[in-house]
Every structure is written in C-alpha cells, then in structure tokens.
Amino acid sequence: xxxxxxxxxxxxxxxxxxxxxxxxxxxxxxxxxxxxxxxxxxxxxxxxxxxxxxxxxxxxxxxxxxxxxxxxxxxxxxxxxxxxxxxxxxxxxxxxxxxxxxxxxxxxxxx
Amino acid sequence: xxxxxxxxxxxxxxxxxxxxxxxxxxxxxxxxxxxxxxxxxxxxxxxxxxxxxxxxxxxxxxxxxxxxxxxxxxxxxxxxxxxxxxxxxxxxxxxxxxxxxxxxxxxxxxxxxxx
Numbered sequence: 001x002x003x004x005x006x007x008x009x010x011x012x013x014x015x016x017x018x019x020x021x022x023x024x025x026x027x028x029x030x031x032x033x034x035x036x037x038x039x040x041x042x043x044x045x046x047x048x049x050x051x052x053x054x055x056x057x058x059x060x061x062x063x064x065x066x067x068x069x070x071x072x073x074x075x076x077x078x079x080x081x082x083x084x085x086x087x088x089x090x091x092x093x094x095x096x097x098x099x100x101x102x103x104x105x106x107x108x109x110x111x
Numbered sequence: 112x113x114x115x116x117x118x119x120x121x122x123x124x125x126x127x128x129x130x131x132x133x134x135x136x137x138x139x140x141x142x143x144x145x146x147x148x149x150x151x152x153x154x155x156x157x158x159x160x161x162x163x164x165x166x167x168x169x170x171x172x173x174x175x176x177x178x179x180x181x182x183x184x185x186x187x188x189x190x191x192x193x194x195x196x197x198x199x200x201x202x203x204x205x206x207x208x209x210x211x212x213x214x215x216x217x218x219x220x221x222x223x224x225x226x
Contacts, residue, residue: 096161
C-alpha cells in the first residue's frame with residue numbers, strides 16, 4: 001500500500017486559510033487521494049477525495065500536484081470546529097476501499 | 112438522512128469475558144466496515160463486508176474476534192474472550208459501494224474498556 005507523509009501538527013488562527021500538506025511520492029496512477037478528519041471523541045469524518053484534478057466541496061478544496069506526488073487540503077476559513085486530526089489516505093482504485101490511517105496532522109485553531 | 116448507528120456507546124468488562132457490538136449502517140449502503148482505534152493511534156480496519164459477504168478480514172484476530180452481517184444490513188462484532196489489549200474504540204463505517212471512489216461514513220464508536 002502506498003504511504004503518505006504528513007506533518008505531526010499545525011496551528012492556525014480562526015478565520016484564516018489553512019493549507020495541510022501531504023506527500024505521497026510512491027502513488028500509483030490508479031490511487032485515489034482521500035482526506036478524513038477526526039474531531040475529539042468522534043468517529044472520522046469524510047472531507048474530500050480526488051484522483052487527478054483539483055476538487056472543491058462545501059467543506060474544503062483539494063489541490064493535487066501535477067505529478068500527483070503531493071496534495072494539499074485547503075480549509076478556506078478555519079473555525080474552532082475545524083480543530084481535529086486530519087488524515088491523508090491513498091486507496092487503490094481497483095481495491096476494496098481499504099483505508100489505512102497513519103498518524104495524521106493535528107490541527108489547532110486559535111481564537 | 113440518518114447516520115451510522117452503533118451500540119452500546121460504552122462498555123466495561125473484565126478480561127476473559129465476552130462482548131458484542133452492534134452496527135446499523137446508512138440505509139442502502141452495501142459495504143460495511145469495522146475498525147479498531149487504540150488510544151493515540153489511527154483506526155485500523157478489522158473486517159469489510161460487501162452485502163453479507165466478507166471481502167477483507169486479514170487484520171481480524173480470528174481466534175477471539177468474529178463478525179457477521181447475516182442479512183446484508185446490520186452487523187455485530189464479537190470478542191470472546193477479551194484481553195486487556197482489546198481496550199479501544201470500535202468504529203463501524205459504511206459506504207454506498209466497495210470501490211475506492213466512495214467515501215466512508217463512520218458511526219460514533221463503542222468505547223471498550225477491559226479490566
């Protein structure tokens with residue numbers, strides 16, 4: 001399974017944009033890039049996913065590098081509720097949607 | 112739309128006892144997953160069902176853990192006998208399909224403490 005590398009922690013101020021990086025240099029052409037987050041004492045929550053093109057939804061944007069070896073999750077205006085552990089996960093498109101969670105990035109948001 | 116339901120939310124048992132967890136996925140979701148999350152770690156997939164069939168149970172400790180999804184809807188995960196290292200949050204998730212393009216929706220989890 002292809003692996004991802006994320007910073008252990010990041011900090012942001014409320015109402016500022018946040019860019020969460022993820023490196024996945026061994027990604028294959030058929031791997032999807034998924035982002036999930038986990039708020040304290042809750043189950044993980046789906047954020048966004050993509051294959052090759054940048055993606056936007058109501059929660060965030062996903063910017064995927066042209067060579068697909070890295071991606072960035074963008075929260076346009078951080079709120080206190082966005083404080084969570086963010087996981088960047090690769091899944092093989094021909095596989096059974098197996099999510100392998102790493103340590104993720106713990107995002108702290110300051111008022 | 113109702114989310115993934117799990118019960119109980121908390122359970123405390125002594126080692127060597129048995130315990131069962133229940134999960135009801137989102138209506139219409141064919142794929143169901145059970146994850147184990149030990150404190151301070153990310154969730155680990157234990158077993159994945161497609162309808163009522165198992166597609167991946169490679170990480171399930173089969174000597175003590177079992178799971179079933181008899182009618183392809185709700186599911187139970189059982190531990191018998193429990194060990195101290197089974198203390199964790201057990202998460203159930205579901206998705207519309209089995210392909211990697213589908214997002215997974217997680218329940219609130221069951222926190223198990225084995226003493």
